[in-house]
Amino acid sequence: MKGKKRVIIQNNRVHYEFVIKRNITIIQGDSASGKTTLVNMIRQAENLGESSGINVSCEVPCRVLEGVNWKIILENSRESIFFIDEENYFIKTEEFASAIRGSENYFVLITRENLYNLPYSVEEIYGLHVSGKYRDTRKIYQKMYQIYPKTARLPVRVQKIITEDSNSGYQFFENVCAERNITCESAGGKTKIPEMIGKAGTEETCIIADGAAIGAEMNLLSNKIEEKQNVHLYLPESFEWLILNSDLLQDKEVRKILENPEDYIDSTEFFSWEQYFTKLLIQKTEGTYLQYKKAKLNPSYLQDKNKNKILESIQGIQWKIKSLK
């Protein structure tokens, strides 16, 4: 499935309205914010239709996935949004991760646990809050808000960079940092980032990681940086997205795709968006001087003009002026 899906669920007391645009969305946040009420309403509407007194408006069916038969239900469903409440332990299993990889459905998971089996985006972790009241009635509007806003504590004037991986992204930022006498280190994977934060000194440090798949780490990372105010997180979709978004390729189609990636990224083909952006960049640069390989950075990206184009597009980091050689 692809594309954004607007969901409106309401009865005479509550009105939920939100947009789902990726295969995996997480809802967490405070107790008593209406998460279980939302799932209960979807379940009743699914079972009883109009006679439930609940109105569900969405271009695809909204359903609840629960109980021991979840796998059978999933195998026989497509083009639906499945809501799964926190009591369903199976969302933590490898079996569930395998079942939803390549699925034609979207999934909204209600949980505060960190689901390391699943590559979900930092942008798709939400809480629910009351956003207003219907005039002259007791009915309230419930909307979703991002738990981890992407501009939190940014921009930062960096003195040290830590990258999630050791591939092209690290090679690019290592070069940028070397020119500016800034330290650049690779964490060697997202699971090592908390340890790197713990070891960070007093310099203004920015961690650059793939936002598209770092959702499971965010509970720990956000709490770690809360205790270290000089450490900041910059979480673009991926390094490949940074290149595409910089307009270095001067490609009309890429610009159009980036306006609404959800219209192009099919959940059956891509478990998370960074896989799509990598494929797109490889396709678009094939046979050109910018031919991209993830494992080793093409030196063309380090030419001043190209490098600066990418750096200028990064809004979360303020770079020192290059040191004179």
Place this chain on the structure above:
Amino acid sequence: MLKIYLGEMKGAIYHPPTYFDNCYEDEWLTTPLAKEMIRDVDRSEVISAHLIDSPVLGPIPPKDLSGGIKTLLLMAYDTDGKIFNASVCGDNCAKWILKLGEQKDLTINLRHVMRFGKDPFEILILNTGTIVRNMSEFVDVAEAYV
């Protein structure tokens, strides 16, 4: 004292709200502590053991309280020695968990990093046998288990 076992815990009640629905006692709801917790977390008023006035849902039975408050009530009043998964509680329950831990020996299971606030506290982490006294110490220990 509050004691926390971090991560997967065999024998812990994974979904306390369901356990609550089937095991709670009427008298739990009408204690001053329960009324205060329900007012704070659910913004609802206890009218009687069978009726709560919710600003959103209207008059509701105890079974329609939030999962967080049900878990707090179990932590406060369950006498079967069960250990409850506190990851069904939001951060707005954290101060009550700390308070309950000051009043009695309370062991809970936690599968994510809950924010216990900026004030100092005292929590025994059962996985390591260490006592943590602020969020920084708590997060440093928790990262190996959640």
